[in-house]
Amino acid sequence: MKIIANHAHVFQESKRPQGTISVLKQVMDECGISQAVAFAPFPRHFNYDEEPNTNPNRWLYSKIKDDDRLxxxxxxxxxxxxxxxxxxxxYDLGLNGIKMHPAFQHFAVDDKKAYSVYEKAEQLGLPISFHTGVHKARIRESHTLLFDEVAFNFRNLKFTLEHVGGYSFFNEAVAVMSNNPKxxxxxxxxxxxxxxxxxWYLGNEKVEELIWQTSVKRLIFGLDFPYNGPDKIKEAISCILSLNVDDEDKERILGGNLLEFMMMHEQQKVKSWIENMRDCLYPAY
Ligand SMILES: [Zn+2]
Structure with a gap:
């Protein structure tokens, strides 16, 4: 089975020697993972002194542009x-989506500035992975139910609720997902x-309930590298393989759904082609 995983945080070596892209790839090899989504370091975790003319997104792009596994x-x-x-x-760098962490980045999910990010991401067809669940920050700013507003206001924005609300807000995450199936x-x-x-513990039983309440097509496996090492990642994979679903569904959770999630909306694609065409036809504009 080809495993493609979301949610690997990567770092410059000076910031986190055990969280570099090369360590990620060793862990992927050890766990039998073919491809993964690497998240750029949050600005707070980025050493700007080392690379003054860049930013976390450009840095990530330069590291993975020729890498067909990431x-x-x-x-x-x-x-x-x-x-x-x-x-x-x-979008211009050709990255595949955005990782946002309201609790760690200290913004409210329904904040005006955050809404302008969602609006632009929706327009460009970029999906977002949001951290959800308790994370030592004001719960009223990052409450899982606020994602219902995001889903309603940005109908074409695809996003994941990472950790599915976690132990405390699992039911709220299921509510948001049931309410916004698309x-x-x-x-x-x-x-x-x-x-x-x-x-963020859910266990097999709740994950099976999530499948029952929503759809197996909407579950996406993530690593949480480097916070999880190879042992925890292998354990998670074996839990997914032990779920009471068909093999085909396990393949979806372990990669197929992620590929679909990252695909741009056809409509958006056509729109960007038209825009490019317009640039070609009327370069002066
Ligand atoms: Zn994360």
Missing amino acids: YGFGVIDMNKDNVVEQVQEI NTYAGITSVFDRGTNRC
């Missing part, structure tokens, strides 16, 4: 005002570990 998701520096241009740059997905990431990841 897809890339960019991040937004929410402290800056030019968030719309940042989304455009992620554009919401569940990030099956760090949900099988009762130890260090207990805030």
Whole structure:
């Protein structure tokens, strides 16, 4: 079975020697993972001194552009005002989506600036992976139910609820997913570990309930590298393989759904082709 996984955070060596792209690839080899989505480091985790003329998204692009095993998701520096241009740059670099973490990045899910990111991402056909679940930040700013507003206001924006709300907000995440069947997905990431990841523990039973309540086509496996090492990742894969679903469905969770999630909306694709054509035909504009 070919495994394609979402949600690997990667870092410059100076910032996190055990979280580099080359360590990620060793872990992928050890766990039998063919391809993965690497998330650019959050600005707070990026060493700008080392590479002063770049930013986390350009850095990620330069590291993975010739690598057929890695897809890339960019991040937004929410402290800056030019968030719309940042989304455009992620798109122009050819990255495949955006990772956002309201609790860690300290923005409210329904904040005006965040909405301008969603709007641009929707327009460009870029999907978003959101952290959900308790993460030592104001719950009222990142409450899982707020994603219902995102889904309603941005009908063509596809996004994952990573950790599916976690232990505390699983039911809320199911509510958002049941309410918005066309554009919401569940990030099956760090949900099988009762130890260090207990805030996001769901276990097989709840994951099977999630499939029953929503659809097996909406579950996407994620690694949470480097916070999870090879042992935890292998354990998660074996939990998914032990789910009470068909082999075909396991393949979907372990990669097929992710590929669909990253595909641009046909409509958006056509729109961007038309825009490109227009640029070719009327270069002066
Ligand atoms: Zn994460």
